[in-house]
Amino acid sequence: MDTWIGLMSGTSMDGIDAVLVSFQGKAIHTYETHSSPYPEDLRKRLALASQNQASPDEVGELDTLVGTLFADVAENLIRKSSADRSSIRAIGSHGQTLRHQPSGPGRFSLQIGNPSIIAERTGVTTIGDFRSRDMAAGGQGAPLVPAFHQHFFGSETEDRCILNLGGIANITWIPSDPNTLVTGFDTGPANALMDAWCQDQTGRSYDEDGQWANEGIIDQSLLSDMLSDAYFERPPPKSTGKEKFNLEWIKTLLKRHETVRPEDVQRTLMQLSVITATRQMPQSPAMVVYVCGGGARNQPFMRELSQALSPIRVLSTAELGLDPQWVEPTAFAWLARQTMNRKPGNLAEVTGAKGPRILGAIYPA
Incomplete structure (x- = not known):
């Protein structure tokens, strides 16, 4: 073979x-x-x-x-x-x-x-x-993984949303109805902004297991400002990257929020990733969300994701036979x-x- x-x-x-x-x-x-x-x-x-x-x-x-x-x-x-x-x-x-x-x-x-x-x-x-x-x-040239997701992760019995949490988050919506088209697009940042802010403020290349973010609180005013970015309302097809969502993007916003503590910025960035991913998912109460990518190892991130989507089940792609990293x-x-x-x-x-x-x-x- x-x-x-x-x-x-x-x-x-x-x-x-x-x-x-x-x-x-x-x-x-x-x-x-x-x-x-x-x-x-x-x-x-x-x-x-x-x-x-x-x-x-x-x-x-x-x-x-x-x-x-x-x-x-x-x-x-x-x-x-x-x-x-x-x-x-x-x-x-x-x-x-x-x-x-x-x-x-x-x-x-x-x-x-x-x-x-x-x-x-x-x-x-x-x-x-x-x-x-x-x-x-x-x-758009991206995302390209939805065809793979559809072939191997599609189901005749449940609607599935595959959420990939890399530097950028993307979703693949695979309906159980074979007559309904698969959809997929980049929802916005996943780890990219958190990694950039952590590197800038602590010298560490990433926030291991979301520990630093866990020390902070969500700043609602900053979060609202972040969510006002036009990308999040743009209809698919769409894709993005660190050309758009980068350290400069954060620092430009922080000029209007200069008193926010660094750990609170990190916590707010995590919430931004959770909200932008979940809000853009198709609304199907019967769906199951399967997560892959590096963000699947960030336990605080996964807890917030599960809370935001409750009562929808949030599982790892390991449940479908493939470890999230691979x-x-x-x-x-x-x-x-x-x-x-x-x-x-x-x-x-x-x-x-x-x-x-x-x-x-x-x-x-």
């Missing part, structure tokens, strides 16, 4: 997740997983580059460095699994997003992590640049499979593209 590797690094820019999997019908078999954090100096350089603070030379160098790291992670995964390399059909590499600009005359989405290096170093055919074709067809890399392994089998990987009703498209560029072994 063919196996596939998925490589993923999200907007949080904390590191690279990798999986070795196979697919049979709606079943996923996970053979091995591997995670590797970015070196701190590289993470800082990536953060600056994502804020337009990098020259073309620096972006080119980062493309090579990140591609080399992705190749190393894939190699480590293969060694850990003792897999027969010849059975690995392809690697699907999302790359590292530096900028995502889905609107305007020069729309683009830029992921670095040179796939040629991955193919050359591993000897395995690699697929990258998944977002460009959808954007060329008029789509949903996205598995999705890109599946997208690689779609590409190699000449099948579409997007959902046009989600991204706004003119129709289904085969995604990605193939870099042969």
